[in-house]
Amino acid sequence: xxxxxxxxxxxxxxxxxxxxxxxxxxxxxxxxxxxxxxxxxxxxxxxxxxxxxxxxxxxxxxxxxxxxxxxxxxxxxxxxxxxxxxxxxxxxxxxxxxxxxxxxxxxxxxxxxxxxxxxxxxxxxxxxxxxxxxxxxxxxxxxxxxxxxxxxxxxxxxxxxxxxxxxxxxxxxxxxxxxxxxxxxxxxxxxxxxxxxxxxxxxxxxxxxxxxxxxxxxxxxxxxxxxxxxxxxxxxxxxxxxxxxxxxxxxxxxxxxxxxxxxxxxxxxxxxxxxxxxxxxxxxxxxxxxxxxxxxxxxxxxxxxxxxxxxxxxxxxxxxxxxxx
Ligand code: SAM
Ligand code: SF4
Numbered sequence: 001x002x003x004x005x006x007x008x009x010x011x012x013x014x015x016x017x018x019x020x021x022x023x024x025x026x027x028x029x030x031x032x033x034x035x036x037x038x039x040x041x042x043x044x045x046x047x048x049x050x051x052x053x054x055x056x057x058x059x060x061x062x063x064x065x066x067x068x069x070x071x072x073x074x075x076x077x078x079x080x081x082x083x084x085x086x087x088x089x090x091x092x093x094x095x096x097x098x099x100x101x102x103x104x105x106x107x108x109x110x111x112x113x114x115x116x117x118x119x120x121x122x123x124x125x126x127x128x129x130x131x132x133x134x135x136x137x138x139x140x141x142x143x144x145x146x147x148x149x150x151x152x153x154x155x156x157x158x159x160x161x162x163x164x165x166x167x168x169x170x171x172x173x174x175x176x177x178x179x180x181x182x183x184x185x186x187x188x189x190x191x192x193x194x195x196x197x198x199x200x201x202x203x204x205x206x207x208x209x210x211x212x213x214x215x216x217x218x219x220x221x222x223x224x225x226x227x228x229x230x231x232x233x234x235x236x237x238x239x240x241x242x243x244x245x246x247x248x249x250x251x252x253x254x255x256x257x258x259x260x261x262x263x264x265x266x267x268x269x270x271x272x273x274x275x276x277x278x279x280x281x282x283x284x285x286x287x288x289x290x291x292x293x294x295x296x297x298x299x300x301x302x303x304x305x306x307x308x309x310x311x312x313x314x315x316x317x318x319x320x321x322x323x324x325x
Contacts (some may be wrong), residue, residue: 002060003295005268005302009255014061014089016049017262017324018077022070023098025132026120028159029320031193032132038322042263046076048282050083052260055291061258063090067324069262072099078106085111094118094157094325098135100142104149116155116184117143121165122175130164147179154181155242159188160203169208170215177239184229184242190308191270193319205230205245212241224251252305258295259324266295268302270323271316 003011020038022030044052053064064084071077072095085091092114093107100107100117107115119139121127127136147154156176160166169185176183185208190197209232212218218232221240228251229242244251259267264282265275276298281290307313316323 001292001296003056003258003299005299007253007302007304009253009302010060011256011258011299012060012062013257014053014056014064015257015259015324016053016064016066016084017068017260017322018049018066018071018074018080019043019069020262020322021073022068022096022321023073023133024070024096024135026159027130027132028161028188028192028197029325031319035193035321038263042279044260044262044264044279044282046080046083048264049080049260050087051282051288052264052278052291053084053089054087055288056258056295057087057089058288059292059295061089063092066091066093069321069324070096070098072096072103078103078110081107081112082110085113090114092116095142096131097139097142097146101138101145104142104145104151108149108151112151114153114155115146115151116157117146118157118159119143119172120158120161121168122171123168126165143179143181147181152180154179156181156183158183158185160185160208161188162201162203166203166207166211169203169211173212173216173234173241176241177234180239182231182240182242184244186244187247189246189270189320190313190315191320191323191325193321195315197315199247202247204248205243206248208243216241224254227251246306247308250305250308258299261318261322261324266298267323268298269306270320270325271306271308271313272303273314273316274301 090113094116097117173183188202216234221231228244264278
């Protein structure tokens with residue numbers, strides 16, 4: 001049995017949120033204060049995460065990405081990596097990088113295959129404004145530690161924002177290239193806690209490319225498969241840059257992702273309005289077959305696309321930090 005939906009999309013990429021907590025407060029993701037945290041008891045235990053992952057691997061999942069909130073604020077994040085890697089899939093992580101200086105080597109030893117670090121600006125004052133924390137140096141040290149620990153290809157994610165960091169698009173790429181890393185720009189999506197997303201504030205992928213094209217010779221790199229990023233070589237390569245135009249050029253038709261929130265809810269899309277709760281099965285003596293039924297029926301009900309452009313689009317209630325990006 002596989003996780004196949006009504007449009008024939010086979011789901012092989014499982015995203016598990018390890019926590020809704022975070023050490024930053026990025027404006028496009030979390031509120032400055034008053035975050036409605038999940039109850040501590042509702043967060044899946046490591047045993048529960050391992051059990052769900054094992055069932056998902058049995059259903060054909062080949063990649064597990066750990067995310068959050070900030071996955072590395074979870075105390076046993078390295079142990080989670082070790083247990084999930086032992087199940088066989090490729091385990092990767094998206095992190096804000098703050099704890100990577102300390103954890104890059106243990107994570108690598110535990111079997112983490114790849115790491116994506118989020119970094120939107122190289123300017124300390126702007127970083128403080130954007131994340132509401134003065135921690136740019138820690139992120140840069142984390143990125144350096146990940147590189148030194150042998151995480152290749154290292155990817156750096158940046159959300160491009162009008163009048164905030166659009167003037168740094170080329171500088172961010174040069175910084176990534178200097179480390180042998182790939183910069184991937186992400187269009188800002190309507191997933192902020194304050195529901196203040198505004199299309200005019202988003203820098204569309206086409207404009208990101210225009211700015212890059214003025215500084216580098218860009219050549220498209222073939223088929224992107226199920227990857228959300230379109231990729232270009234820079235000045236003949238080998239360095240590359242990626243653009244994830246989730247809003248203006250959605251990749252929903254090739255989506256192979258399924259998500260589990262930190263409190264054990266299955267989401268078949270970032271923008272899903274419905275979730276399926278695994279906890280009654282996990283904590284109520286249910287069987288693995290019961291988990292299989294919930295996972296397969298959630299995927300069977302997946303919609304064709306996120307519908308951001310539809311007049312009936314309604315932003316999900318959970319912000320990105322609570323869904324697991
Ligand atoms: N805390 C980790 C981090 O920042 O990498 C992992 C979780 S975060 C929700 C995952 C990714 O989602 C980050 O690269 C972040 O920049 C991105 N993200 C968060 N809110 C977003 C939004 N509204 N639009 C686009 N990307 C967003
Ligand atoms: Fe935290 Fe990542 Fe959201 Fe920033 S994007 S607030 S680092 S979860």
